[in-house]
Amino acid sequence: MRCLVTGGAGYVGSHTVLALLDAGHDVTVLDDLSTGHLRAVPAQAAFHRADLQDLAATRTVLATGPWDAVLHFAGLSEVGTSMKRPYHYLRANGLMALNLLEACAEVGVKRFVLSSTAALFPGGVVGEGATPAPHSPYGESKLFIERSLKWAERLHGMRHAILRYFNAAGADRQGRAGEDHRPETHLIPRALEAVMGGRRLRLHGLDYPTPDGSCVRDYIHVNDLAAAHLAALDFLEERSLTCHVGSGHGFSNLQVLSTIKRVTGREVPWERAPRRAGDPPSLVADARRLQAATGWRPLHTGQAALDDIVRTAWAWRQAHPHGYGMERSGQLVRLGGELG
Ligand SMILES: NC(=O)c1ccc[n+]([C@@H]2O[C@H](COP(=O)([O-])OP(=O)(O)OC[C@H]3O[C@@H](n4cnc5c(N)ncnc54)[C@H](O)[C@@H]3O)[C@@H](O)[C@H]2O)c1
Ligand SMILES: O=c1ccn([C@@H]2O[C@H](COP(=O)(O)OP(=O)(O)O[C@H]3O[C@H](CO)[C@@H](O)[C@H](O)[C@H]3O)[C@@H](O)[C@H]2O)c(=O)[nH]1
Numbered sequence: 001m002r003c004l005v006t007g008g009a010g011y012v013g014s015h016t017v018l019a020l021l022d023a024g025h026d027v028t029v030l031d032d033l034s035t036g037h038l039r040a041v042p043a044q045a046a047f048h049r050a051d052l053q054d055l056a057a058t059r060t061v062l063a064t065g066p067w068d069a070v071l072h073f074a075g076l077s078e079v080g081t082s083m084k085r086p087y088h089y090l091r092a093n094g095l096m097a098l099n100l101l102e103a104c105a106e107v108g109v110k111r112f113v114l115s116s117t118a119a120l121f122p123g124g125v126v127g128e129g130a131t132p133a134p135h136s137p138y139g140e141s142k143l144f145i146e147r148s149l150k151w152a153e154r155l156h157g158m159r160h161a162i163l164r165y166f167n168a169a170g171a172d173r174q175g176r177a178g179e180d181h182r183p184e185t186h187l188i189p190r191a192l193e194a195v196m197g198g199r200r201l202r203l204h205g206l207d208y209p210t211p212d213g214s215c216v217r218d219y220i221h222v223n224d225l226a227a228a229h230l231a232a233l234d235f236l237e238e239r240s241l242t243c244h245v246g247s248g249h250g251f252s253n254l255q256v257l258s259t260i261k262r263v264t265g266r267e268v269p270w271e272r273a274p275r276r277a278g279d280p281p282s283l284v285a286d287a288r289r290l291q292a293a294t295g296w297r298p299l300h301t302g303q304a305a306l307d308d309i310v311r312t313a314w315a316w317r318q319a320h321p322h323g324y325g326m327e328r329s330g331q332l333v334r335l336g337g338e339l340g
Pocket of ligand 2: 077078079080117118119165166167168185186187188190201202203204205215216217253276279283
């Protein structure tokens with residue numbers, strides 16, 4: 001298949017680009033490199049630097065099709081930041097998706113995969129049939145995109161796979177890619193930075209109604225998440241799909257820190273910090289729908305899965321202490337060149 005991947009220079013996108021290439025697909029990445037890294041885009045993928053908030057630039061890239069599928073990862077993705085900059089989040093995520101959908105409809109794209117989120121839900125163990133009720137502007141922006149996809153299907157026959165990820169974590173098991181957000185806000189890479197001598201981890205909230213008082217999350221290995229996209233693409237041959245992608249197992253923030261200590265052999269320097277606005281106490285997936293529909297499942301389960309996440313994230317960090325390095329913002333421009 002010829003696949004267009006928006007946000008393919010970012011964390012989840014770049015791992016999915018690798019999985020698509022491994023499966024023999026032809027991949028083009030569209031990314032503005034605002035949070036992503038050109039070095040995260042494999043040389044076998046074509047690359048267009050473009051801003052999805054610019055409709056003309058988006059159309060220019062879409063016109064280089066035809067595309068068998070579009071996978072939309074690009075977006076702003078931090079729950080906490082969205083509580084501080086709600087309009088920025090709602091506008092940016094909404095506009096990117098609307099421009100992309102319009103340009104896709106114009107060139108007749110029939111398969112669309114969306115990175116959606118567990119942040120659609122207020123918390124707890126989330127059943128596949130649960131009604132979305134976002135507790136942050138970030139979650140709200142994704143719900144708007146999900147609803148827009150229903151119109152794209154109804155009016156343009158564009159089938160969609162809406163993948164509601166829980167917490168993506170870990171690094172490529174073959175060491176080809178990893179997580180490098182700047183600044184890093186996610187628990188596991190932040191804790192690993194602290195282990196490596198960076199800033200002490202600030203642990204947000206120890207007064208939640210959970211067994212040890214810290215928040216509980218469902219971590220899914222980024223390679224398993226990438227594989228879920230390939231499974232969803234196959235399923236789209238038949239019909240649209242909305243599903244959770246998680247492990248079904250919750251770990252508290254304190255359990256994550258003790259796993260990091262065991263796997264790395266080092267203490268995580270941390271201090272208490274107030275709750276972070278927008279954080280639900282607990283978010284765990286019932287993720288059976290994708291498994292039932294496609295046979296997809298994570299490589300490991302339970303504690304072994306978290307160990308695998310920490311082991312691969314730690315291996316990548318040790319091999320790349322500065323992540324993707326200092327060069328970003330597209331000083332290198334490859335195939336496709338600068339657009340928009
Ligand atoms: N990381 C997680 O745990 C998680 C969980 C649930 C959902 N998601 C969703 O998955 C997607 C990817 O998340 P991630 O962690 O890889 O984020 P990321 O920041 O690493 O990747 C996002 C990519 O989108 C690009 N981008 C941003 N704005 C753009 C624009 N205007 N035009 C073109 N490209 C643009 C960035 O440069 C970056 O490469 C996001 O949509 C996010 O909401 C992530
Ligand atoms: O320095 C830090 C970073 C995080 N946390 C805590 O760790 C937990 C997990 O936080 P984080 O890793 O930032 O992930 P989430 O806020 O759960 O959000 C991720 O997972 C969501 C799905 O569950 C996605 O929608 C988001 O895009 C993605 O960023 C939360 O309790 C945070 O308060 C800290 O205590 N200190």
